[in-house]
Amino acid sequence: MNSSRSLALISLFAALLAVFGLIPKIDLPLGVPITLQTLGVMLAGCLLGPKRALQALLLFLVAVALGLPLLSGGRGGLGVFMAPSAGYLIGWPLGALVTGWVMTTLPSATPRSAAISAFVASLAGGLLVVHVAGVVGLVNIANLSWTQATFGTLVFVPGDLLKCAVCAIVVHTVARGLPDWNFGGRALK
Amino acid sequence: MGSLYSEHRTWLHGVPAAIKLLLFALLGTAQYATHNITLLAVGATASVLLFVSLGKAIWTARKLVASVILASLLILLFHLFMQQAALGWLSTLRLLSASLLGIALTLTTRTAELLDVLERLLSPLQRLGLKTERLALQLAMMLRFTEHFFVVWKRLDDAHRLRTGKAGGISLLAPLTIHMLTSARRVADTLEMRMGE
Amino acid sequence: MPPVASQPAFGSALLQIRGVTLQRGANTVFSGLTLELSEPRIGLIGDNGAGKSSLFRLLCGLDVPQTGSVTVRGLEAHSVSRKRPGLVGMMFQNPDEQIIFPTVAEELALGLSPSGMPRREAIAQARLFLASRNLAHWADSAIGALSHGQRQHVCWLALMIASPELLLLDEPFASLDQPGQALLGMDIAKARQQVIVSTHLLEHVRPFERVIWLERGQVRADGPGDQVCAAYQADVAARIASQALSYH
Amino acid sequence: MPPVASQPAFGSALLQIRGVTLQRGANTVFSGLTLELSEPRIGLIGDNGAGKSSLFRLLCGLDVPQTGSVTVRGLEAHSVSRKRPGLVGMMFQNPDEQIIFPTVAEELALGLSPSGMPRREAIAQARLFLASRNLAHWADSAIGALSHGQRQHVCWLALMIASPELLLLDEPFASLDQPGQALLGMDIAKARQQVIVSTHLLEHVRPFERVIWLERGQVRADGPGDQVCAAYQADVAARIASQALSYH
Ligand SMILES: Nc1ncnc2c1ncn2[C@@H]1O[C@H](COP(=O)(O)OP(=O)(O)OP(=O)(O)O)[C@@H](O)[C@H]1O
Ligand SMILES: Nc1ncnc2c1ncn2[C@@H]1O[C@H](COP(=O)(O)OP(=O)(O)OP(=O)(O)O)[C@@H](O)[C@H]1O
Numbered sequence A: 001m002n003s004s005r006s007l008a009l010i011s012l013f014a015a016l017l018a019v020f021g022l023i024p025k026i027d028l029p030l031g032v033p034i035t036l037q038t039l040g041v042m043l044a045g046c047l048l049g050p051k052r053a054l055q056a057l058l059l060f061l062v063a064v065a066l067g068l069p070l071l072s073g074g075r076g077g078l079g080v081f082m083a084p085s086a087g088y089l090i091g092w093p094l095g096a097l098v099t100g101w102v103m104t105t106l107p108s109a110t111p112r113s114a115a116i117s118a119f120v121a122s123l124a125g126g127l128l129v130v131h132v133a134g135v136v137g138l139v140n141i142a143n144l145s146w147t148q149a150t151f152g153t154l155v156f157v158p159g160d161l162l163k164c165a166v167c168a169i170v171v172h173t174v175a176r177g178l179p180d181w182n183f184g185g186r187a188l189k
Numbered sequence B: 001m002g003s004l005y006s007e008h009r010t011w012l013h014g015v016p017a018a019i020k021l022l023l024f025a026l027l028g029t030a031q032y033a034t035h036n037i038t039l040l041a042v043g044a045t046a047s048v049l050l051f052v053s054l055g056k057a058i059w060t061a062r063k064l065v066a067s068v069i070l071a072s073l074l075i076l077l078f079h080l081f082m083q084q085a086a087l088g089w090l091s092t093l094r095l096l097s098a099s100l101l102g103i104a105l106t107l108t109t110r111t112a113e114l115l116d117v118l119e120r121l122l123s124p125l126q127r128l129g130l131k132t133e134r135l136a137l138q139l140a141m142m143l144r145f146t147e148h149f150f151v152v153w154k155r156l157d158d159a160h161r162l163r164t165g166k167a168g169g170i171s172l173l174a175p176l177t178i179h180m181l182t183s184a185r186r187v188a189d190t191l192e193m194r195m196g197e
Numbered sequence C, D: 001m002p003p004v005a006s007q008p009a010f011g012s013a014l015l016q017i018r019g020v021t022l023q024r025g026a027n028t029v030f031s032g033l034t035l036e037l038s039e040p041r042i043g044l045i046g047d048n049g050a051g052k053s054s055l056f057r058l059l060c061g062l063d064v065p066q067t068g069s070v071t072v073r074g075l076e077a078h079s080v081s082r083k084r085p086g087l088v089g090m091m092f093q094n095p096d097e098q099i100i101f102p103t104v105a106e107e108l109a110l111g112l113s114p115s116g117m118p119r120r121e122a123i124a125q126a127r128l129f130l131a132s133r134n135l136a137h138w139a140d141s142a143i144g145a146l147s148h149g150q151r152q153h154v155c156w157l158a159l160m161i162a163s164p165e166l167l168l169l170d171e172p173f174a175s176l177d178q179p180g181q182a183l184l185g186m187d188i189a190k191a192r193q194q195v196i197v198s199t200h201l202l203e204h205v206r207p208f209e210r211v212i213w214l215e216r217g218q219v220r221a222d223g224p225g226d227q228v229c230a231a232y233q234a235d236v237a238a239r240i241a242s243q244a245l246s247y248h
């Protein structure tokens, strides 16, 4: 089920998240940082398709859980899964899955249509799903009320919208440069 | 795939991969656990010293290190500007030690050694029905691709500098994506040919 | 067109391509290609973009044809799957992304892993293999510190040590120096496996019993090496002459 | 050692390498290398790992020597690309390391940017250039959809359109088909710039007035193309013979 071919692509996107982790994060009082790693979630979904994107994010989180300091700002270990931002972290694989799934259902025949689809898919998976999971986390772990958590998460929305746009641009470039790339991972090769 | 591994043998080459990985993981966890700036500063100083002690071996990663330092400085400046000096130092020190130790690990550890360690470490999970060898290989490949990102970025930057006289900067983002995806496809081809399935 | 020299050397045809159409992106690379490849040594020549690398990708199952079939010993090429490492080995045209590990010994050892050999033992064996070729000093060399031609050499070593039953070599001579080319030529001559080589350096395939000249995805000629190479060279000379005329 | 044929064709020496030591990682590639390169056509030959690509990296300023100096028209080589982007151009050994942009026209247009030409105009010019070489259909081709040899061809086109004053070509013939090699040969012959070519295909540099044979980072011979190539070939033949003897 997990072919060597998938292995390379999954590892690549897990690595992409690790690289984005090197890019400085901005800390907010909420205890949840603004990071570029969510862009990795969106890209994985759009370029790999649901199954492999999910696997890529799970792989990344396994590495973090093992203690490797790959979360933005050099953090790792099991502790991060008990912090206020844990909901978001759990949301990443789900978000990647949904992004990939939405991408498979939308057209991607031309660079333009692929880019628009990518924007919509990232909005649904990378933004909506991740934020819902994040709010649930904030309520349950940081003991915020639902309203507080919802308002809290809104701070990230402008930035995340920007990431959706960047994701769409990248997808546009890939569609031009690698015309035979299968968005949403429909075919194997 | 490009690699940063240095054949110039250093003392760290001789340290078992398990210990290096453990140290790296402990650092990640400790960095998460503490907010004590003095402690983090001690950690960062230790990382810098360890890194410098590798001598000539750090040559292949010189550009990468320069960009890490630049990134660290940028966060610091940003937080100073936002009047959050403490938070700034916290982030800077964490990023600095994590990346320097990560690079040191990459420079001095062979992938085969790393695979050995990961396989042993994960073997208990076999009882849960997980294919742990596969997972170990995947983790190792993830680290290889992280390295490859920098090698490809440096290559593109070299080519861009040579051809236009200017550093590539942000305009290399799209080419980098395409080159990485192409690499991944070729690596996938190779793995499929050499490992089957 | 020179006649087909068919001397099935391994009993039944090892490789069969029947009515294959291959589309890569927007390009139709082959349409209705049929070939039977059973000679122990086969050369593949032709212009850039003729389809040599694409043919190799079909043969080793990396690409699946839109119509028609490609079989290796009666098995569908792309579904050989788990058996592939022992059956088909390929040296890709560009050495860079086919080298996975950061040092030479590890890289060679990877070729032994499908046989189930423990990693430590595989590395030891790789060292012995390197030593047997007077390259012991390469064992701990970082791949990134080798020259381009040296990396191409490493790719060949990795294929030799893995020793699959069918060797597909895509432009294996391109970056090798002359002694390296001669050595590879001797290795190929001695290999007990079936070997298919694509190259622009005709002297290396001229002695082969069969050479195929591809042109825009079609077989332009197919027969004994010296004949096909001579035909290709005559064609090239004619084209160069007309090129030189129109060149201003 | 054949004598140095020095015919400074461009007034003063264009390129000077003085007492250069180059350390790449753990390898000392050159130590105390001194060369003056002023002939309009210079060939660079030698075994894999001899230092041909490293020499090119020095000349175009991508690597900086630990001791000694490399100057191009009196400027430190490593500051040339910044100060005079149009001065030195290099064709990399591996096309995939050189090509930056995803389509052919964009890639060629990059070479025009140092001249300050707006991007749109540069792309239009690139299209014209392609059309002038009967390659108009390549303009919108994705690089990834070209064959390896075609990509190498693109690298040469990119260099031609940028038209720097000094051309460094690292194994430019390696993946080209024979008509492509002939065409490149004619382009080189016609170029009004200084051209330095490294290659394992000796026939392409034999007519050059100067060829340098590098061996393990040292100049083993330096002189007229036919003499140096003959000396190298004799050496290679001797080595191959002894190799064949010890080959079992
Ligand atoms: N990045 C590097 N780090 C360390 N050593 C290197 C590096 N690149 C090359 N070398 C070493 O420098 C020497 C010269 O390499 P170079 O690539 O210049 O050879 P070359 O003459 O171009 O060979 P080829 O014909 O294979 O292209 C070799 O011994 C090689 O091992
Ligand atoms: N990934 C791809 N997507 C679309 N078209 C491709 C792709 N790769 C190759 N092609 C096209 O297929 C044709 C055959 O390419 P192939 O790489 O097989 O040529 P080749 O004979 O190996 O050439 P070379 O001598 O340059 O290696 C070419 O016209 C090329 O443009």
Ligand SMILES: O=C(O)CCCC[C@@H]1SC[C@@H]2NC(=O)N[C@@H]21
Pocket: A032, A033, A034, A035, A036, A038, A071, A072, A080, A085, A086, A088, A089, A130, A131, A134, A156, A159, A160
């Ligand atoms: O690094 C962590 O501990 C997890 C960070 C989670 C950050 C969330 S993800 C969605 C939202 N967008 C951001 O930029 N940050 C938050």
Ligand SMILES: [Mg+2]
Pocket: C052, C053, C054, C093, C170, D147, D148, D149
């Ligand atoms: Mg090819």
Ligand SMILES: [Mg+2]
Pocket: C147, C148, C149, D052, D053, D054, D093, D170
């Ligand atoms: Mg070279």
